Amino acid sequence: MIIDWKKIWQKIYDELKQEVSKLKIKPTLWAILVWNNSSSLRYIEQKRKWAQYVWINFKLEKFDEKISELELYNKIKSFNEDVNISWYIVQLPLPKHINSQKIINNIHPKKDVDWFHPNNQWKLLLWDESWFVPCTPAWIMEILKHENINVEWKTVCVIWRSNIVWKPVISLLINAWATVIACNSKTKNIEKFTTQAEIVIVAAWSPWLLKVNMLKVWAVVIDVWFTVINKKIHWDADTKLIDLVWSKVTPVPGWVWALTVACLMKNTLKAHNFQNKK
Numbered sequence: 001m002i003i004d005w006k007k008i009w010q011k012i013y014d015e016l017k018q019e020v021s022k023l024k025i026k027p028t029l030w031a032i033l034v035w036n037n038s039s040s041l042r043y044i045e046q047k048r049k050w051a052q053y054v055w056i057n058f059k060l061e062k063f064d065e066k067i068s069e070l071e072l073y074n075k076i077k078s079f080n081e082d083v084n085i086s087w088y089i090v091q092l093p094l095p096k097h098i099n100s101q102k103i104i105n106n107i108h109p110k111k112d113v114d115w116f117h118p119n120n121q122w123k124l125l126l127w128d129e130s131w132f133v134p135c136t137p138a139w140i141m142e143i144l145k146h147e148n149i150n151v152e153w154k155t156v157c158v159i160w161r162s163n164i165v166w167k168p169v170i171s172l173l174i175n176a177w178a179t180v181i182a183c184n185s186k187t188k189n190i191e192k193f194t195t196q197a198e199i200v201i202v203a204a205w206s207p208w209l210l211k212v213n214m215l216k217v218w219a220v221v222i223d224v225w226f227t228v229i230n231k232k233i234h235w236d237a238d239t240k241l242i243d244l245v246w247s248k249v250t251p252v253p254g255w256v257w258a259l260t261v262a263c264l265m266k267n268t269l270k271a272h273n274f275q276n277k278k
């Protein structure tokens with residue numbers, strides 16, 4: 001059975017529209033785009049489209065892909081110092097010659113609406129979710145809540161390895177009292193762990209990694225990404241899962257972009273409200 005993400009997505013935008021419509025000064029979101037790969041361009045276009053839909057101003061600065069790390073660092077510094085820019089995002093990934101973590105480390109933590117800066121990630125690790133939550137981990141938790149899945153007492157297996165999704169989602173699950181098994185591409189006999197979990201969250205870029213026989217009955221699968229081979233989409237989870245009435249699985253692709261963007265708009269509004277309460 002496919003989890004109905006559209007209901008969650010619709011609710012987020014209904015609430016955003018209602019709240020932003022009441023504001024005299026509308027929020028503004030700035031974005032930096034360096035690498036024009038098709039995925040990042042699509043993401044940025046979606047961010048522009050849905051910001052406009054909820055009357056959030058969207059300002060994009062595009063840079064040449066050949067920009068040096070130092071030049072980008074200087075740009076980030078100027079964004080940090082610009083009093084007219086309250087918060088911004090740097091669209092990831094960055095070209096290979098730039099160290100992404102170094103750039104993230106230099107975004108001012110108070111302007112970091114993606115919540116990627118180490119100081120902000122620390123807050124999550126120390127159980128403080130009162131500020132923001134990075135966008136992809138935010139909707140993963142939102143989906144579980146929407147499906148009335150309480151992670152307390154449950155085992156959750158999280159498969160992949162990254163600073164911007166995998167680690168924050170592990171923090172959020174731990175905060176919510178889940179028992180977490182963190183797997184990665186070097187985990188041996190991954191089925192030993194997936195078969196113990198009531199919930200499996202996967203973004204392994206490994207087609208059909210998760211097979212039906214690797215799951216408990218009633219398992220919920222949050223499939224976050226996919227691979228394109230010969231123009232065909234391959235999920236990380238075997239699509240046969242959808243046909244099993246006992247299993248719940250998220251559909252890819254499309255919805256990942258949609259929900260990540262929706263959560264970014266939520267963070268932008270929250271940041272705007274924080275600033276205007278000061």
Ligand code: GUN
Pocket residue numbers: 043089090091092093114135136260
């Ligand atoms: N690339 C993929 N997901 C994200 C995200 O949530 N934020 C940014 N800045 N880049 C991304």
